[in-house]
Amino acid sequence: MKLQLALDLVDIQGAIELVKEVEEHVDVVEIGTPVVINEGLRAVKELKAAFPNLTVLADLKIMDAAGYEVGQASAAGADIITILGAAEDESIKGAVAEAKKLGKQILADMIAVKDIAARAQQLDELGVDYICVHTGYDLQAVGKNSFEDLSTIKSVVKHAKTAVAGGIKLETLPEVIKQQPDLVIVGGGITGKEDKKAAAREMQALIKQG
Template sequence: MKLQIAIDRVLLDEAKVLMQKLAPEADILEAGTSLIKDYGVTVLDDLKEEAGGAQLLGDIKTIDEGAYEFKQGFRHGADILTVMGASSIETLQKCYDVSEGCGKDMMIDLLECTPEKTSEIVHFPHAIYCLHTSVDQGATANPSGDVLAFKKAFPGVRRVAIAGGINLQTVAGLSAAAPEIVIVGSGITKANNPIDAARKFRRVMAETCKSSM
């Protein structure tokens, strides 16, 4: 499992400091939606340098103008960009084509997608499908169950991420589900010691992976 740390709802200077400190502990560092809305997609240029060896994800949540927004996001340094699963098939295809052409990754945010809609958009072989409980809804009640149910319903999907109020206890229960990416935001960035919190998540994830072997 990979650890993605989401940095959001902070000033740019604080985001830069957090990214620099957390880069050694993260596989993926996320420039969150609010951060990009506050400063624009060009903020990715500022954050790329701080990401170190971690991949940089821009959570731009594209829902239209797919080709343009993805070209801009990748041009400004993102390795992964997000598009809403609720988008039209045409938008998703354009985002995927740009991602493939740039050698980058597309993450499809399945927030509020019905099973029927999801079944229409699971044909992108390299895309990451993100099961996402919104901030307004609260924490994901059963992330392991959600991932297992998704994999059972859509066995052809190879890459799955889980997001939404993930904590150390729920991460420890993910051994059977084994998502590719676990996304954690305030559980790390709002901790008294974010670096220590990130290290705890990494330890639990490593132990979880061992127990699943």
């Protein structure tokens, strides 16, 4: 089980400062979609240059032209690139093929997927590396979480690793750990804290205990 830090509401310099605080307690740094929209793939490039030993995920939420976009993110230094689980099968295949060629990984984000079990099974067969259950900001605002969907995915997936994102905090982390996802993705649960390093350290300790 690894801890991924999601960076959404920062600029490049802010992201670098934040990661400096917590780098020894996280495994993956995610350049969130808002950062990519605001700063472009330069954000991925600069974070990878600043922290070459950390795994960097580019949260592009690819929907089309997947092979090309994976290639661009890879050239910028991304180790893992996200595609939407709702994308066409041809797009998923294109993303997976390009990533394999470049030695990168694909995470399929299940945000807005209606039939989680069926789609997870298909994505697993299409060869994605991770399948991520994700309660987005807009659903978190009305009290939803992804923990139930995680157990659904774990019950059908044979090859892909699993990831969970959306509103995970120190208080809810034990519930997540029980289901043993491969990747636990935390944003505000770390970035919103006064002492970010302490929050990341506590979360990492819980994850390591498993």
